[in-house]
Amino acid sequence: MNKTLEQHRKDIVEIGRRVYRLGFVAAYDGNISVRLPDGNVLATPTAISKGYMSEEDLVVVDAEGNKLEDERKASSEIAMHLLIYQxxxxxxxxxxxxxxxxxxxxxxxxxxxxxLISEVVLSLGCIPLAKYGTPGTPELAEAIKPYIPHYDALLMANHGVVAYGADIYQAHGKMETVEHFARISLTTRILGKETLLSSEDVDKLLVARERYGIKTPLKITEACPRVSDAGSEPTITLTKSQLVDIIQSALAELQIKRH
Ligand SMILES: [Zn+2]
Structure with a gap:
């Protein structure tokens, strides 16, 4: 049942084509990797279009990211991949x-x-946003670290998306789900109305998650997944001058009381 190294190479080339064809990457964007049975990692190299890779372009690194064979240099984001595997x-x-x-x-x-969407709650719980970290530096890996144990797909602020799974097809499927869900979310914003599921609905989906064998221990918070009957106050938007006005009038009132 275990795939050979050659099959893993074919899989990465195929997923690279799919990611490219869907417009999920431009130029040399993105990277893909697979953890091999011996603990080494097969990864896309740096500076290559994911739509036009061949099997020999891929590189093998060890669990610390040291290059073992092949001619090209591993992706600059390999540290992020290794952290997820770790x-x-x-x-x-x-x-x-x-x-x-x-x-x-x-x-x-x-x-x-x-x-907003039952299937997304079921499969991913929610997709949180990790704070910004400079690509290709440990900063990026640090930014996503707290989320990795609890979620299978993350938004990375001012950058992109990372998704991971038991195999490459599952990881890619999750990437597709994130983009599909983002489009649906945007549609609800354009329509000006979002009808969230209730906490009761979400609880049922979380039970179903176990039935489907999804084992990622979701970290459920009031913000994730956000339900219609959450106890939190509704949020409001203020301009900077409106906020300054509120603070100034509160201070003025305070001064009147003091005198
Ligand atoms: Zn990137």
């Missing part, structure tokens, strides 16, 4: 891309955490 023994493939709609959410600083 923290999640159940994960054997990572896909990183910049799908435009979900990356738009990441650039706007808006997480995809609302309980």
């Amino acid at each position: 923290l999640r023994p159940d994960i054997h493939a990572v896909v990183h891309a910049h799908p435009p709609c979900a990356t738009g959410y990441a650039a706007a600083g808006v997480p995809l955490t609302k309980a």
Whole structure:
């Protein structure tokens, strides 16, 4: 049942084509890797279009990211992949891309955490937004670290999306789900109305998650997945001058009381 190294190479080339064809990457964007049975990692190299790779372009690194064979240099984001493998023994493939709609959410600083679509709650729980870290540096890995144990797909602020799974097809499927959900979320925003699922609905989906064998221990918070009957106060938007006015009038009132 175990795939050979050659089969894993074919899989990565195939997923690279799919990611490219869907417009999830431009130019040399994105990277893909698979954890091999011996603990080494097969990864896409740096500076290559994911749509035009061949099997010999891929590189093998050890669990610390040292190059073992092949001619090209591993992706600059290999540290992010290695961290995910280190923290999640159940994960054997990572896909990183910049799908435009979900990356738009990441650039706007808006997480995809609302309980809007049952299937998304079931499969991913929610998709939180990790803070910004410079690509290709340990900063990026640090930014996503707290989320890795609890979620299978993340938005990375001002950057893109990372998704991971038990195999490369599952990891890619999650990437597709994130972008698809981002488009649906955007549609509800355009329509001006979002009807969230209730906490009772979400609880039922979380039970079903176990039935489907999804084992990622979701960290459920009031913000993730966000339900219709959450106890939190509704949020309001103020301009800077409106906020200054409120503070100034509160201070003025305080001074009147003191005198
Ligand atoms: Zn990237």
